[in-house]
Amino acid sequence: MRNIRVGCVLALALAGACRTGTPDKPSRPAAKADPVRADAEMLGQQIIELADRAASYQSAHRGRYPRTVAELGIDSLTGTTARRLALVDGALRVTVAYRRTANRQVSSCEAGVEVLEQASLNDGTYPLTCVGRDGQASVISVARSSR
Numbered sequence: 547m548r549n550i551r552v553g554c555v556l557a558l559a560l561a562g563a564c565r566t567g568t569p570d571k572p573s574r575p576a577a578k579a580d581p582v583r584a585d586a587e588m589l590g591q592q593i594i595e596l597a598d599r600a601a602s603y604q605s606a607h608r609g610r611y612p613r614t615v616a617e618l619g620i621d622s623l624t625g626t627t628a629r630r631l632a633l634v635d636g637a638l639r640v641t642v643a644y645r646r647t648a649n650r651q652v653s654s655c656e657a658g659v660e661v662l663e664q665a666s667l668n669d670g671t672y673p674l675t676c677v678g679r680d681g682q683a684s685v686i687s688v689a690r691s692s693r
Contacts, residue, residue, distance in 0.1 A: 585652035590688040
């Protein structure tokens with residue numbers, strides 16, 4: 547019983563020694579994130595994942611790309627996005643779109659499997675063709691997450 551009390555006292559002393567209060571220097575307020583880039587990066591993470599799976603599928607199926615997201619073993623719908631694959635002139639295009647765009651600046655983004663190479667060569671940065679809520683398409687450069 548005495549060992550438990552001593553252990554508790556030591557744990558409390560160590561916890562008290564660890565500073566969890568405010569820092570000595572005032573920190574700068576975090577810069578507001580660009581909502582267009584934030585929307586595109588969220589879609590881009592799914593595009594990279596799908597492109598990676600499609601490239602693996604292609605190498606395992608004698609050069610044939612999957613025709614649907616279901617062939618990759620994942621759902622085409624999530625709670626927030628719809629995901630599609632399309633073959634355009636023999637090249638695979640991956641599209642991810644928000645299901646509800648009311649609070650979004652970007653409605654969908656797409657890219658080919660070449661984004662895997664571009665992300666590898668450009669320190670994780672790769673271009674996406676994104677469509678805004680206004681229907682205008684533009685190329686947005688986003689960064690791969692570090693998860």
